[in-house]
Amino acid sequence: MALGMKSMAMPIHNAKVNFHCRYSRHKRQFTTAYTMTSKQTQWGLGILAFVMFAWYQYRKPNFSAGEPLPVFSALSMNGDSIRSTDFRGKYVLVQFWGSWCGPCRAENPQLVGLYQKFQPKGFDILSIGIETNEARWKNAIERDGMIWPNHTADFKRFDGQLATLFNVKSIPSTFLVNPQGNIIAVNAQPAEIQQILSQNLGVH
16 A cells, blocks of 8 residues: 555656756746847847937037038029028028928928018028929929028938038928027927027017
């Protein structure tokens, strides 16, 4: 009888040993897999951070707030010469946009409102089109009611002279310049531009 009980106990003991072996093996496999996954995640986050930093540097404008507006000249839509120094003594928004750019077109009505409100007090807009098609550019100006006279275009898109000068890689891009010719805001939203102009021009 004791022998029978002993023989019955042996499979149970073996089953426990096998269970613990399988558990330990799976635990090691899980730990190894978790460690590898954790390392892969860290590598992935590192690569993502590097890519984001490189992309930021690539798109970073050449000029920031506090720096003077560079001296440049261009031909207007009517063939007249436009010089950056022409705007000394007033606030000017240098706007890079495109007739093909949805966000630019959506923002234009707000800029029209800013121009109508602040132009009598010393505010102007210089719009630089990033374009390939002159007819579409002129049509968009008319359709969007961009009534200010200072329009020029780079028909090489982002490889044009002015886009390269400012290192503009995406649009809309804007530079708000004070009467002394210094940039005071880069890529500010229309509401932020309105706040700055209201504070400085006394229009509310």
